[in-house]
Amino acid sequence: MNLPKDANSVGIVAPTVARFEEPLTLACGRDLPSYEIIYETYGRLNAERSNAVLVCHALSGHHHAAGYHSLEDKRPGWWNECIGPGKPIDTDRFFIVSLNNLGGCHGSTGPKSINPDTGQAWGPDFPPLRARDWVNSQARLADYLGIECWAAVVGGSLGGMQAMRWALEYPQRIKHCIVIAAAMKLSAQNLAFNEVARQAILSDPSFAEGYYDREGSPPTAGLSLARMVGHITYLSDNAMANKFGRDLRSGSFDQGTEENVEFQVQSYLRYQGSQFSNSFDANTYILMTRALDYFDLAREYDNDAVAAFKHAECSFLVISFSTDWRFSPERSREIVDALIAADRPVTYAEIEADEGHDAFLLPIPRYLDVFRAYMRRVGTAS
C-alpha cells in the first residue's frame, strides 16, 4: 500500500515485539534476565535468507525508520529518504530490519520498563549499556528472525559505530558494513557536548536523580535544553544561516521599543526541544549519550584501529559530509585509512553538503546516488 503523498514509500507499517528469555550478559558485568526488542521490517526475506539488511539507529532514533504508522501519520520514519522501493536500501530487493535498541524508550526494554526484581520501572537503575551490548542483542534478534548473515549492517552516526562493532564482533555474520557520518571514537569536543546535555537534564529539579516517574513529572525543561544543544551540533553554521539567518519571529529593532525580539532560530530550537522532551525519556538520553562516550573501536585492540579492522571480513562503505563538524570528514578518513592499512575492501565518498551532521538523514542527491550505487553489489553473490 502506498500513501498518495509519498509514492516511493513502504506504505503503512506496524512494529513487532520479540521477547527474549535467555539472559544477556552486558559489558558492565550485569545480566539482563529477559528483555523485549521492538522492530519493524520492510521488504521480503528471500528463500536463501541472504538479502537481510540491519539498520542501526543513532542517539535518539528508534525502530520506525520508514513508512507510516497510519494514514493520518504526518511524518514518515526517520530514514524514509533512504529506505523504500527504488531508494538506496531498496525494499524491492532487501529485507530490512530496523529495531529500537535496548535502553531505548520506544518499546524495547529500557529505563521505562519494569524491573522484574522490584516490580517498578528501572529508571536510572537500568544497567549502563555499550554499543557492543546493542550489537549482541541485535545478533539475538537475527537468530530469532532466522538470519544467519546480514547482507549489510548500516548506520549513521552512533548507528555507524554499531555497524563497525558488528564487523569486528561477528565477522562471519556481516557481508557489508556501511558507516555514515560516524567516527571510531568521540573527540573531546563531542564528549563535552554530551556532558552539557547530561548536565542540563541532571540539573533540572524534576529529574529527581532519575526517579521522576515515581516522584512527579519528567524533567522536560532539562531534556529540552539537552536536545537544543545537541541540535545545534547537528547543523552547520551555513545551514542555520540559510534556514533562519537573523530573521525575527516577534518584536522589532526599532528604537524606542523596549520589547525583546525573538529570532526565528530561538523559537525553532525551543520547538525542537519541547517536541523532543515530550517524546523521549531522560534516563534513556543519559544512557545513550554515555554509550556514545564509551565507544572506542580500537580500545581492546591496543588502541590500534588497523589491528582492530583486521578482524573484519566484510567490505566497507564509508560516507562523510563536508560540513559535519560533529563527526567530521577527518573522522571518517581515519576509518578509511585504518581499513586501507588493514587491507580491507573500502569505498569512501565525502559528500559536499551544507546540512552538517543531519545530512545523513536528508535527500542529498550525490549521497543517495553513491549509497544506491554501492547497494547494487550488496546481496549479490560476488
Added chain:
Amino acid sequence: MRLDLTHIQRWIAPGSRVLDLGCGDGEFLEILREQRQVRGTGIEIGEREITSAVARGLNIVEQNLDEGLANFPDQSFDTVVMAHAIQAVHYPDRVLDEMLRIGREGIITFPNFGHWRCRFYLSTKGRMPVSRFMPYNWYDTPNIHFCTVNDFEALCEEKKIRILARDVVGHTEGKPMLASAWPNLFATTAIYHITH
C-alpha cells in the same frame, strides 16, 4: 577501451593487487577484475566518476592525489597504475615516488607533448596545441604538467627508476612503427612499466 589501457593489461599479473590512481569511472579496474581477477582499488575525485565506478562494484576511495598518498602503506600493492593523470597533478615527481613506495611496480601513461603535431601546432600557430587528445584551452586545462617522452625518461634516470618496458601508441591504428622508432616525435601516448 582506450588503446593505452589494452596495452598495459598484459603487464598486470592475474590475481594481483592493483591501485589505480585517477581511476575515472572504473572501466579499466573492471576489465582487470574480469579478465585478470585482480583485487583493485581506485582513487578518484570526480563525483560522477566515483558513482559510476562504485556502481561497477569497485572499491573506490575519494581522495585528492595532490594531498598525498601517505595513507597507503609501503609495498601494499603489486602494481600502481596511473593512466593519463600524471599531467594533471601538482607534483608529478612526488606522485611517481609514492607509486613505487606503495607498489612493487608502476605503470604510467601520458600524452606525449613532444609529438610532432604538438610541435607543429606550437611552431606554426604560436599557440598552445588543442587537439582531439588535448581538447582544452591553456587556461581551463586540468593538464598542468605536460611532458615529453624524453622529459619523463630523464626524470626516471634522475630518480634511479628502472624502466622495465616502454610502449607507445601512435597516430594510426595498428603497429606504430614510427612511434616505436622515434617515440618522442611520433608517440601520441607514452606507456611505461617502471620499478625501483
